[in-house]
Amino acid sequence: MDKLFERAIEEIRRGRRFLVISHVNPEGDAVGSLLGLALALKEAGKDVVPYLEDQVPELLGFLPGSEQVAHSLENEEPFDATFAVDCGQLERLGRGFAGFSGHGVLINIDHHKTNDHFGDINIVVPEASAAGEIVFDLLREAGLKITPEVAVNLYVAIHTDTGSFRYSSSTPEAFRKAGELVRLGADPWKIASRVYENHPLKRFRLLSEALSTLEMTDEGKIAVLTITQDMLKRVNGTKDLVDGFVNYARAVEGVAVGVLLRECGKDDYKISLRAKGDVDVSKIAEKFGGGGHPHAAGFNIKGSLEEVKEKIVGELKEAIEGGVQ
Ligand code: 5GP
Ligand code: MN
Numbered sequence: 001m002d003k004l005f006e007r008a009i010e011e012i013r014r015g016r017r018f019l020v021i022s023h024v025n026p027e028g029d030a031v032g033s034l035l036g037l038a039l040a041l042k043e044a045g046k047d048v049v050p051y052l053e054d055q056v057p058e059l060l061g062f063l064p065g066s067e068q069v070a071h072s073l074e075n076e077e078p079f080d081a082t083f084a085v086d087c088g089q090l091e092r093l094g095r096g097f098a099g100f101s102g103h104g105v106l107i108n109i110d111h112h113k114t115n116d117h118f119g120d121i122n123i124v125v126p127e128a129s130a131a132g133e134i135v136f137d138l139l140r141e142a143g144l145k146i147t148p149e150v151a152v153n154l155y156v157a158i159h160t161d162t163g164s165f166r167y168s169s170s171t172p173e174a175f176r177k178a179g180e181l182v183r184l185g186a187d188p189w190k191i192a193s194r195v196y197e198n199h200p201l202k203r204f205r206l207l208s209e210a211l212s213t214l215e216m217t218d219e220g221k222i223a224v225l226t227i228t229q230d231m232l233k234r235v236n237g238t239k240d241l242v243d244g245f246v247n248y249a250r251a252v253e254g255v256a257v258g259v260l261l262r263e264c265g266k267d268d269y270k271i272s273l274r275a276k277g278d279v280d281v282s283k284i285a286e287k288f289g290g291g292g293h294p295h296a297a298g299f300n301i302k303g304s305l306e307e308v309k310e311k312i313v314g315e316l317k318e319a320i321e322g323g324v325q
Contacts (some may be wrong), residue, residue, distance in 0.1 A: 026162025132157025
């Protein structure tokens with residue numbers, strides 16, 4: 001068995017009390033991997049706190065265990081170990097965790113190639129389509145039970161991070177694990193209807209506003225969508241409604257990189273990048289202090305909308321012209 005897995009399993013055997021945590025702005029892989037691991041540890045008789053700085057997105061509220069997610073660590077006793085899943089950088093775990101000293105051995109389970117190995121034990125597998133795949137392997141190696149509730153969570157992790165098995169990360173291994181999870185109790189249609197066919201109406205109202213901002217530059221190779229705070233206010237919505245919008249920018253014929261700029265505050269933007277061709281957008285995100293995968297990456301940036309747009313489009317143009325990098 002892999003040495004790092006052995007070390008993590010040793011911590012599971014030895015420990016009694018665990019914290020399981022993932023990144024801010026959590027999506028399917030973050031929440032699914034977190035809850036899959038937390039529920040499996042609980043099933044094994046451990047004392048487990050699943051924690052997220054942000055709320056679980058409404059669409060993922062059906063995931064078994066999501067009601068158990070804590071959002072404060074203030075009154076928590078120390079833990080024997082903490083599992084951070086699907087998170088490439090310590091800061092992305094949020095402020096609440098940064099100010100918490102009782103985390104014990106920090107075990108970093110991730111699939112971002114930009115992961116900076118912030119843990120005491122770092123299980124970073126860039127070939128994995130989702131952190132959920134690594135959690136699946138860990139549970140199997142540790143001999144922990146994959147109950148139907150765990151299966152639903154890990155299936156959602158893999159399904160969402162592969163873009164419903166469309167992305168290049170959809171390896172035979174990803175399909176095999178998803179298949180096993182279906183056998184163990186994950187129901188594909190029930191899950192798909194909850195995750196993909198259950199959007200609040202306000203998401204479509206927001207989408208229609210977002211699409212009206214679509215700008216094409218660099219001879220149609222870059223497509224940019226913008227979401228402002230005003231737009232979110234108009235639909236009385238929160239930032240998780242925006243999840244997936246950037247894919248519309250990438251989906252335009254001829255586009256090499258789709259960009260979404262979401263205003264978080266005054267002169268403060270969250271950027272999502274999605275590539276279709278050879279451009280590795282994780283490298284561009286890293287230049288701006290963020291990270292991600294070759295085809296999907298993100299970062300935060302300060303400045304006015306025009307300044308931010310110009311900077312990003314400038315970098316992208318250079319990368320597209322240069323072939324890669
Ligand atoms: P999204 O655009 O959906 O927020 O993120 C796309 C990918 O980039 C995800 O794998 C996500 O984890 C990563 N990512 C997004 N924002 C950041 C960021 O600020 N820092 C880092 N390191 N990764 C990010
Ligand atoms: Mn992921």
